[in-house]
Amino acid sequence: MSTMSEPKGRGAPLPASQRATSEAAPEATGKTQRAGRHHDLLYYALHNKKLVFGVSLEALLVLAAIFGPVIALHNMTDYFASNQPPSAQHWLGTDNLGHDLFAEVVNGMRVSYLVGAIGALCAAFVGMALGFTAGWRGGMLDEILQMITNIVVMIPALVLLIVIGAYLKTRGIMFEGTFIGLTTWPWVARAVRAQTFTLKSREFVDLARLSGKRGFSIVVREIAPNMASYLFLVVVLLFGSSMLLAANFDFLGLGPTTGTSLGNIMNQSTLWSALQLHYWWWFLPPGLLLTGMVAALLIANVGLDEVFNPKLREQ
């Protein structure tokens, strides 16, 4: 859960123009300026409705994932009367085996958060490394990296998951997260590469090149900060999309075998014809919660984007 990004504390890099002015300032005034800027950011953060709403909703859901299993009346593995609609005793009803669905759902939220975080970190790391390299260096190296990207896209992830899974005794949460990360980085790489390509021909990059900076430091200090909000958007999007992709895998019955995720619950509900039998409490709540988990993340992200990037603030 600690990997779950609480966007406020993270502090995305600022656009190069702002940073340059604060760095150029003399040491003594620099400190007060910096403190003032943090104060400004906090002001904008607290007054940005999207950020406040998104972070509050996400915090609420994270709290539900952490404390839900504690306040649940029943254990996930206990048996009761099966297929009961929601009641005071079972807040979200029970499934076909008589398990309490509230207990299952809050445990499923934990699993989904974990898988999403692991997947996002893996994909962001690989995608950005390859995207920057391909976009900045260009030429033959770009061709080779693009070829690798295309090959990864062509590999049918689902089939690969089944093949690898067949050799493992159990499929864990760690495995699913890493697998998602290592198969979803291509779109990050492509997007970062395209952005780098267009930024590369701008004047400030030429200037940096003229001043004799090395390629790596130009990418890190000139190009990356100019797409910082975009990169941050990418990481948050990845976090959400990994959770959604995991739900897809779980729905097909390829999810973790060592725990119950939200997708697992939906998979079980289809296997036992909950749809045709009108057991709506079995498949509607897990998907709704997952929608909330991902939507809160996206809304907070746009709010954060506006806080850090003055250009985006509503005028």
Add this chain to the structure above:
Amino acid sequence: MEPAVRRYFTRKILTYMLAFFVGVTIDWAIPHMMPGDPVQLYLSNFNLKPAGYAALYKTMSQAFGTNLPLWEQYLHYWKGLLTGNWGVSFWDFPARVSTLIFQALPYTLALLVPAIVLSYIVGNRLGAAAARRKMLDNTVLPMGYVFQAIPYPWLALALPFLFGVVWHVFPIAGGYDRGLIPAFSWTFISSLLYHWFLPFLSVFLVALGGWAIGMRNLVIYELENDSSRYLRALGASERVVRRYAYRSASLPQLSGLALALGIVVGGSIVTEYAFSYPGLGHLIFVAISNQDYFLLQGIFIFIIIGVLVANFIIDIVYVTVDPRTRLSMQGGSS
């Protein structure tokens, strides 16, 4: 054609051929790495005595070529691929792989291509219109997030539940009415459309939010660009500035569209699983559970070709649409 552009395309075609070779090899290797024996699985359908089993096992292995060493199977695979002989399916034994694929392909294409293209068009228009317009932004944006955040399996359960189980408006599963035989008749086509609508709607809705939000963010970025400021300084109307911003913002979106269309063939597995829709995704699922090497390999070829063609088209579009790419090519530094 300018020499720089010609060199660019020669290089592209070479790397695409290499990618095709590697992709085909990987897609041959993956099914062969699956544990288990397809011939054994196929023969388990029959109630055979041990002696008969042994004889039949030998014949079938020879017929399918699974008794050969792996490198020889690999060469046979390439030979079959290039001569158009994709082999015979294990699962649906005497049926040819190509027949099975071409039966399923129209369903997948008719379902996904309209859904993706329509969501691209509608999503981009909505997103571009919402950028920097308070009223629209406050409605389109939250809707976009919710649509983007919906887990697809849930939509594939909630839509049939509402429209099928509760309201009885649309069927909840299948590609056409079970009582019908595929034919070019009005009853069959109307049944097709009737069954097509819910899966189409689910794919359309789930893709809509992503396009809209992506476009909104990109257009805001472009509207703050120096080029937009310059246009405004020249006295261009806001409509013209927006049109140019839309054009520049379309580039990253286009590469997203290419990727989405490229993996259309393989990307429909969850949809077709949820709606029991008789397309390629469904066929992949059947092929995996029956260890049908030849069927899987045949479908993979379509995925490979789809991805490569889509990427190639995008490369062409980038060069023709964005002058900056051409400039960077001629710059010599890259």
